[in-house]
Structure formats: structure tokens, C-alpha cells
Amino acid sequence: MQIPIINRSRHPLPAYQTEHAAGLDVHANLAEPVTLKPLQRALIPTGLFMAIPVGYEMQVRPRSGLAYKHGISIVNSPGTIDADYRGELKVLLVNLSETDFVVQDGERIAQLVVARHETIAWEPAEELSETARGAGGYGSTGMQ
Numbered sequence: 001m002q003i004p005i006i007n008r009s010r011h012p013l014p015a016y017q018t019e020h021a022a023g024l025d026v027h028a029n030l031a032e033p034v035t036l037k038p039l040q041r042a043l044i045p046t047g048l049f050m051a052i053p054v055g056y057e058m059q060v061r062p063r064s065g066l067a068y069k070h071g072i073s074i075v076n077s078p079g080t081i082d083a084d085y086r087g088e089l090k091v092l093l094v095n096l097s098e099t100d101f102v103v104q105d106g107e108r109i110a111q112l113v114v115a116r117h118e119t120i121a122w123e124p125a126e127e128l129s130e131t132a133r134g135a136g137g138y139g140s141t142g143m144q
């Protein structure tokens, strides 16, 4: 699938790092580094603008390496980019570690996954079909 994109950053387009990767790594586009103190969050610009085809969404997901090594995650993970959004793609990073983390210009801060989605219409009902689970949840089947 092709997705129209405008790149106003100084960096390459988001790219798959391996042949069958699901996510395209996206770069921070910063005039200067951003320091995230513990539990601090920041909206990191990418300089990218795109037109996702109708019927698809883009998910903005954390990178596991940044999460494991530095406690960097995404507050609204997975972020949702709508097909009708034409603004700049931004990534809402949060520092969940106990030490400062510096986001550098050009750093691969997140990965983008494009997924198909349904558009539904509600069908108001008085009763729902019966199932073995019923209303059980939140650990109702046990923890092991």
C-alpha cells in the first residue's frame, strides 16, 4: 500500500529495519535535544504529514529497546493516527525511569504500524447472546 507523505524533517522517512518488520521506525525531528526528567512527558515532533487511506489507521507504538534500556514509553500507547488527520505526526514520550533521558534529534523514538479497521454502526438491543463466560472477567478464569 502507498501512503502519501510530506517530509518536513531533516531525517529519512520512517523505515522498516528488517525484511518482515511490522513497524516502521520514526525519527524525532528536534531543533535541540529534549531532556525528560523521571515521569516527565513531552510531545516530540517528527516533521511528517501524511494521508492514511480511509479504512486504515496508524498506530504509534513504543520501541522495546528504549523501554527496556531507558524506561521510555508512550503515554497514549498505542497512539492512533486517523485517516482524516493532516497535521504533524507527534509522539507523546514519557520517561518511566528514575534518571533523566535525553531525546536526540534524529533518534528513532517509536514505530508506526498501519492496520485496517472497521467502521461500525450500533444496533441497540435489549438482550445479548449467551456465552459460557458471561460477565466473568478481570481474572475470573484464574491466574495460572
Ligand SMILES: O=c1ccn([C@H]2C[C@H](O)[C@@H](COP(=O)(O)OP(=O)(O)OP(=O)(O)O)O2)c(=O)[nH]1
Pocket: 060, 076, 079, 080, 081, 082, 083, 085, 088, 089, 090, 091, 092
Ligand atoms: O500519538 C499520537 C496520537 C494522535 N496524533 C494525532 C493524529 C490523530 O488523528 C489526532 C487525534 O488523536 P486522538 O483522537 O487520539 O486524540 P484526541 O484527544 O481524541 O483529540 P481529537 O479531539 O483531536 O480527536 O492526533 C498524533 O499525532 N500522535
Ligand SMILES: [Mg+2]
Pocket: none
Ligand atoms: Mg479523537
